[in-house]
Amino acid sequence: MKNTIIKVENVNKWYGDFHVLKDVNLDVTEGERIVICGPSGSGKSTFIRCLNHLEEHQKGDIQINGITLNQNLKNLQKVRENVGMVFQHFNLFDHLTILENLTLAPIWVKKTPKEEAKKYAMELLERVAISQHAHKYPGQLSGGQKQRVAIARSLCMKPKIMLFDEPTSALDPEMVKEVLDVMVDLAKEGMTMLCVTHEMGFAKQVADKVIFMDEGRIVEQAAPDEFFNNPKHERSKEFLSQILH
Amino acid sequence: MEEEIMKSKAPFENTAIWMKKNLFSTPVNTAISLIVICLLISFLGPFIQWLVFDSVGLGTAQDCREASGACLVFIKEKFDFIIFGFYPRTELWRPISSMILFLSFIWWSKEPKRWNKRLLWRWLKLILLIALLMRGGLFGIAPVSLDKWGGLPLTLLLSFFGLLFSYPIGILLALARRGNLPLIKIMSITYIELIRGVPMISLLFMASVMFPLFLPEGITFPKLLRAQIAIIMFMSAYMAEVVRGGLMAIDKGQYEAADALGLNYWQKQIKIILPQALKIVIPPTVNTSIGMFKDTSLVVIIALSDLLMTTKTALKDPKWLGFSVEAYLFVGLIYFVFCYSMSRYSNRLEREFSYGAHS
Ligand SMILES: Nc1ncnc2c1ncn2[C@@H]1O[C@H](COP(=O)(O)OP(=O)(O)OP(=O)(O)O)[C@@H](O)[C@H]1O
Ligand SMILES: [Mg+2]
Numbered sequence: 001m002k003n004t005i006i007k008v009e010n011v012n013k014w015y016g017d018f019h020v021l022k023d024v025n026l027d028v029t030e031g032e033r034i035v036i037c038g039p040s041g042s043g044k045s046t047f048i049r050c051l052n053h054l055e056e057h058q059k060g061d062i063q064i065n066g067i068t069l070n071q072n073l074k075n076l077q078k079v080r081e082n083v084g085m086v087f088q089h090f091n092l093f094d095h096l097t098i099l100e101n102l103t104l105a106p107i108w109v110k111k112t113p114k115e116e117a118k119k120y121a122m123e124l125l126e127r128v129a130i131s132q133h134a135h136k137y138p139g140q141l142s143g144g145q146k147q148r149v150a151i152a153r154s155l156c157m158k159p160k161i162m163l164f165d166e167p168t169s170a171l172d173p174e175m176v177k178e179v180l181d182v183m184v185d186l187a188k189e190g191m192t193m194l195c196v197t198h199e200m201g202f203a204k205q206v207a208d209k210v211i212f213m214d215e216g217r218i219v220e221q222a223a224p225d226e227f228f229n230n231p232k233h234e235r236s237k238e239f240l241s242q243i244l245h
Numbered sequence: 246m247e248e249e250i251m252k253s254k255a256p257f258e259n260t261a262i263w264m265k266k267n268l269f270s271t272p273v274n275t276a277i278s279l280i281v282i283c284l285l286i287s288f289l290g291p292f293i294q295w296l297v298f299d300s301v302g303l304g305t306a307q308d309c310r311e312a313s314g315a316c317l318v319f320i321k322e323k324f325d326f327i328i329f330g331f332y333p334r335t336e337l338w339r340p341i342s343s344m345i346l347f348l349s350f351i352w353w354s355k356e357p358k359r360w361n362k363r364l365l366w367r368w369l370k371l372i373l374l375i376a377l378l379m380r381g382g383l384f385g386i387a388p389v390s391l392d393k394w395g396g397l398p399l400t401l402l403l404s405f406f407g408l409l410f411s412y413p414i415g416i417l418l419a420l421a422r423r424g425n426l427p428l429i430k431i432m433s434i435t436y437i438e439l440i441r442g443v444p445m446i447s448l449l450f451m452a453s454v455m456f457p458l459f460l461p462e463g464i465t466f467p468k469l470l471r472a473q474i475a476i477i478m479f480m481s482a483y484m485a486e487v488v489r490g491g492l493m494a495i496d497k498g499q500y501e502a503a504d505a506l507g508l509n510y511w512q513k514q515i516k517i518i519l520p521q522a523l524k525i526v527i528p529p530t531v532n533t534s535i536g537m538f539k540d541t542s543l544v545v546i547i548a549l550s551d552l553l554m555t556t557k558t559a560l561k562d563p564k565w566l567g568f569s570v571e572a573y574l575f576v577g578l579i580y581f582v583f584c585y586s587m588s589r590y591s592n593r594l595e596r597e598f599s600y601g602a603h604s
Contacts, residue, residue: 054501073509080507091498095520095600104516105506137600157506 002029005161005192006051011060013046020046021057022216030160031190035203035224038213039239044196047213048163051194052083065160081109084154088166090146092138098125098149099134102156110157117156124152128182144175148182155186162186164195198243204228212236309568319568320575323559327576330395330550336387340398343375347401355590357597391467395550397579399469403541403551407476408534414477415484416523420514422485423492433485440482446546448475453547472544480537487529491522524598531591535584552576 006028013021020043028034036044049055050062053069053076062069064079093101102121106112112120125131128148130141138146147167154162164183168176180202187193187206197203203210203224210227212220214235220227231237268278299314309316320327329340350371354364379398382388394402421433440448452475453468460466495518503513523530542553550558556576560569 052505054504077507077509080505083505085502085505087498087502089498091496091502093499093502093517093521095524095598105508108512108516109507109509139600153506 002031004028005030005032005065006194007061007063008051009061011047011050011057011062013050013055013057013059020216021050024060024216024218026211026218026221028161028192028194031192032208033187033191033193033206034195034209034211035207036194036196036211036213037198037203037239037243038219042213043216044213045165048085048165048194048196051161051163052080052085054085077109081157082160083163084157084159084161085163086147086150086154086165086167088170090138090143090150090170092146092150092153094138097135097137098130098141101138101149102153105153106156121152121156124155125149127185128152129178142175143171144178147171147175147179151179151182151186161192161194164193164197166196166198168197168199200228200243212239214239315574316568316571319565319571322565323562323572326396326559327552327555327572328396330399330555331393332395332398333387333389333393336381336389339378339381339386339389340396343378344398344401346371347375347405357594391469394469396555397552399544399549400538400541400552403473403476403544404534404538406473407480407537407541410477411480411484411537412530414481416488416519418481418485419488419492422489437482437485440479441486445475445479445540446543448479449543449547451475468547469549472547472549476537476541476544480533483533483537484530487526487533488522490529491524491526492518494525495522524595527591527595527598531587535587538583538587539580552579 004027006026008024008026011021011024012019024047036048038044046055050057050069051064057069065082067075067079069076069079092098093104096104099118099121102124103114103117106117106120107114122131122134125134128151130145130148130152133141133145138149141149151162151167167183168179171179176199180199183193183195183202184206193206195202195207207224209221210224211218212227212231212233212235220231220233220236222232227236228240231240269275294314296315299312300317301309301312301314304318309318325334325337329337332340350368353359354368377383377386379394380389380391418433418437421429422437424430449472452471456471456474457466499517499521500513503517508516542551544551545554545557553576556572559565560572
């Protein structure tokens with residue numbers, strides 16, 4: 001039996017009066033790959049952003065790797081070192097070269113010696129097939145390349161968990177595959193992954209579990225085969241029929 | 246293709262092609278060009294006549310009054326006073342070498358690749374050296390009291406320290422205003438709005454008149470220093486607003502990416518946000534700096550003799566009454582040289598920090 005690495009208990013969140021997350025519960029074990037889907041506005045982004053405290057929840061409990069997320073800055077720091085995040089719009093640092101984008105956090109947050117950080121960054125760039133662009137600026141890369149750099153940047157911190165918020169939905173169709181390939185590789189290596197995506201092919205290929213969210217609740221969770229072929233909930237059926245056509 | 250042809254031809258032909266393309270391409274364009282050229286000639290002609298052909302370069306005030314051109318003798322005669330004010334005549338080598346040192350060091354520091362900690366130390370040493378040169382009183386250099394300082398060195402001093410301090414203070418104020426510590430935020434907003442709400446003249450006035458009232462008996466604060474503090478306070482508020490504009494232009498995603506990577510507040514600001522925000526606001530920053538450089542002339546109100554004040558004083562010399570056009574043209578030219586250099590430099594910095602976005 002593997003360890004539980006993320007424990008979410010009865011999490012509730014409000015934006016003013018608006019109840020975004022309603023009693024969300026989830027346990028993720030080490031190495032588990034989870035795909036989160038659901039209609040727009042259902043709270044998927046809000047939920048995974050709560051996991052590294054980019055958003056604050058008001059009620060309930062989130063434990064990452066045994067550390068409870070709260071106002072304590074030290075705890076938050078530890079959590080963020082262990083949790084990598086990839087955004088829809090890449091959010092690369094435009095004023096830094098690709099290599100500097102990767103080495104910045106290891107050098108400043110983890111105090112890794114410069115040379116060591118560079119060496120590891122180059123290895124990762126090699127892995128995502130961007131090493132020849134190491135000294136360019138983000139403005140000179142294509143969307144797909146940027147997103148691969150963004151993944152490498154997160155991996156530079158040697159995270160235990162990776163969060164992805166629609167990593168391919170801002171990409172031109174022909175670039176989606178190069179990014180998904182990197183994510184599939186990552187999944188094969190046993191990374192714990194939570195991924196908000198509507199790429200059902202990806203979900204079928206690597207996910208251990210698909211989570212369907214609607215109106216701030218987790219409505220259904222099941223293995224991909226089960227979820228796609230035999231959805232239980234009305235809303236899931238509706239959603240699937242919409243995205244499959 | 247076109248460029249190749251241009252390069253292979255003689256310079257005159259290049260000019261001809263350029264003129265045809267840019268000045269005389271259409272009838273309307275041609276008409277506008279001709280009008281502008283006529284205007285230029287009718288203004289510039291008499292001006293050059295006045296400044297060069299009819300001007301008086303040697304002689305007395307009387308010669309000047311009889312001639313119809315510019316009185317260059319006046320500038321020659323008053324040059325030392327306009328530039329250096331009441332600094333003792335026999336000691337002029339000190340402000341001269343100070344300014345040469347200062348300006349050459351500015352020139353040397355303008356390369357972004359030289360911006361590091363060592364440069365800061367060098368500047369500190371240079372400032373101490375210049376202070377020693379100007380103030381004297383050590384190593385057998387005769388002391389010169391602060392109220393003798395004037396002219397261009399004073400203008401440069403007020404502007405330089407004004408910028409040097411107000412830029413970082415402005416950044417801190419802007420960060421405070423955008424931050425989420427309520428008390429600090431309110432303090433920052435109050436400060437900025439109060440300072441921006443009053444003219445600099447009144448601030449200078451308060452600095453010279455009211456400030457001493459708050460000091461304990463017996464402690465005096467040189468007027469120069471009081472003016473300097475007022476200028477720094479004033480500039481900081483404006484710089485803060487300029488920087489805030491840059492901060493607001495930074496995408497929220499940059500903050501989130503920095504947070505997600507575990508950077509703390511200062512690392513995030515220093516490594517990610519500020520480099521981008523400050524770059525965006527280079528033009529308004531330089532714009533504000535140029536404005537402030539010229540605004541230092543307001544210190545006349547508290548009787549400091551900056552460049553503009555020495556010019557005015559020179560004009561009051563009974564022997565040389567009536568040459569204000571020459572005098573103001575002369576200081577105008579000095580101001581222009583500095584302001585224009587700043588403006589050029591701003592363009593250069595912008596290009597330097599374009600991060601290969603368009604290459
Ligand atoms: N900062 C905010 N303030 C107020 N409401 C917000 C804020 N951020 C999100 N919301 C609202 O919360 C709800 C959930 O947003 P969220 O971004 O989590 O949805 P999502 O499932 O990721 O949708 P999408 O598929 O469009 O990305 C939406 O209705 C949104 O309008
Ligand atoms: Mg979303």
